[in-house]
Amino acid sequence: MTSDSTIQHPHDTRSCDAIVVGAGVVGTAIAYGLVRQGLRVLVLDGTDGDLRAAKANFGLVWVQGKGFGQPAYQQLSRRSAALWSAFARELTAESGIELDYRAEGGIHFCLGQTQWEQRAGKLSRLADQLPGHESCTEMLDRAQLQRLFPKVQFGPEVSGASYGRMDGHVNPLRLLAALQRGFQLRGGNLRTNSPVSRIAPLSGGGFSVHAGTQRFEAARVVVAAGLGSSALGPMVGLDVPLRPQRGQLLVTERLAPLLPLPASGLRQTAEGTVMIGVTQEEVGYDLSTTTVAAARMSRQAGRVLPALRQAQLVRHWSCLRVMTPDGCPVYAGSADHPGAWIALCHSGITLAAFHAGPLAAAFAQARIPDELQIFHHGRFNVPQTA
Template sequence: MFHDYDVIVAGAGMVGAAVGYGLAGQGRRVLMLDGKDTDFRAAKANFGLVWAHGKGYGQPEYQRLSLSAVKDWPEFAQQLEAESGFELSYERKGGLHFCMSENELSDRATKLGAWHAQTPELPPTTRILTRGELDRRFPSLRLGNDVAGASLGELDGHVNPLRLLAALQAAFLHRGGHVRTGRAVTAIKALPGGGFEVTAGEQQVCSERVVIAAGLGSSTLGSMVGLDVPIRPQRGQLLVTERLAPLLPIPASGLRQTGEGTVMIGVTQEEVGYDLSTTSDAAVRMARRALRILPGLASARLVRQWACLRIMTPDGAPVYASSPLYPGADIALCHSGVTLASFHAGPYARALAGGLLPNTLDVFHHDRFNVQKVA
């Protein structure tokens, strides 16, 4: 049976665009179908961190995946910039997690010690810096008196997330991919002779394979092909200041200075359903902590506060799964679309193109949430 495309990717956000870009690089005929700009888009709340530092605590496979992805980022960024013509403002100079008391610093050291112990085959990638070590290592950093120290992730960095998304989409087109915007997928139907009919708006398109990467819409689409993944929205609020002289030489958890000079402050983690409201309470909490860390922000003017929704699984780790009922249907979900972009565009896309996910991804199957099966 003739199919219009080899692969249809439902969703052109951070995950879908990276997967589509990677598949197009494997010589596949790929169509990405995207919804409207008013849809719930996690990319709008993305802090832009390329971060493995402490990620996957209690989940060693997620830890390994994150570390592998950040290690691949320099080469990935270089290739993407060359293909897209976009400058990503990517830097990998390390990343900090500030601690506001000696007890907090001690607890952080204990937690990271356990985190490293999960993967004894990997060399340590973090270290604890006392306040004195912080001051010596970053002499231009004017920290508040409450900062007792920090953990430092040597492999961490940051990127402009909006440029990253634009670059992925542009490079995807450069590789011969096709995008239809304003066409959210509403139905996926397996065809008797193999392949799928995908409905987007008033159009039906056929493909040999389909990859669901539609963020919060993925749960509904997945259920159409036997991929029932439990996900929930989590609200994240952010603040951003006017452009400032250099204050923060490397990014930190919840605090980073962009290449343009603005300072991003965040991010909240709120279980409020699909509520996109911003709140003064959240703004006060974020601003107070930021000022404890960087008192120099006191005279800065805040120019924007906004909120968006993250995609969260019950355990916070990604989901990668192929449908056992409808071969050729896959789903990819995560809340770390920036960090894992190098993985989605590289190893994951190559595995999809080869028709079989590696056994190393079995741990990310959504069957882990099925209590009866696990029992």
């Protein structure tokens, strides 16, 4: 990772056009997009001990199955995935960092005929949510799956899979490093170990942002601090209900090529390791790893690819996702304090191309397009019936 000490900046970081709070994938993608719009941008990041969702990121650029019952989210995911190839090329060229991005599609395995039929029914209903849009997913029975991957030995329970043409995967750590590097090369300033404690609106407009003993000012502020946004957002009238969701992952030793495409819960990286996961646990802020989850994930992986039963596991860890009540992103500006914005989601990799492009452009122009109004957090302000 790069830091503010590695690149010299021509401007005073204490006064800038915009301050982005949070240097994870979401915050840095937005900041990168803002400097591309010509703004002077400062990013303030917390410490290594912060609750960073990126630590448990699976690296999927994923569309299939996403947004069930929420067509706007499905359409947003498709929109960002369509931007990803150009985004990856430009970011790699600018940063000099190879992202290991591949977009040959993705697989969701089914075990047993019942799972296959349930998956087919869900994807059919999902396609019905966007009439007039071509489906980007198809169901494959076991014979079709085996013809697609003739060298892969599937477990006897594998009945088939769904195949998503728009799906892909990327190295999430390289993506974050490239975004930070590209941001700084364009004159953006990244200050690490600078957790924000206070955001205060100024009487004449704009905001002062406090990080330790330092104070910075800007006309705009973007809160993209993940779970930390629960404390910072209300300071500028952006109170968004959030909850943590624990995800545990396993990683194997390096293996010979085993899985040509990424799958939901299985991904072989460019280095040869296989990522196995991911759990979805409602356990508050508990970051523990559990043998129960490890055993369940290992068994599931072995049922799909029996070769993994012999693989040595080299790492097991967990982190906390950023979840809104409906699982969809939040993009909003403050009605009380114009110039303050918030951006939150649990799908920062898939949406990175959108965040760095159309969303950053909207923030730079101080407006939220009509098609994004559905992601305003006001949707959660529904009176409870007795």
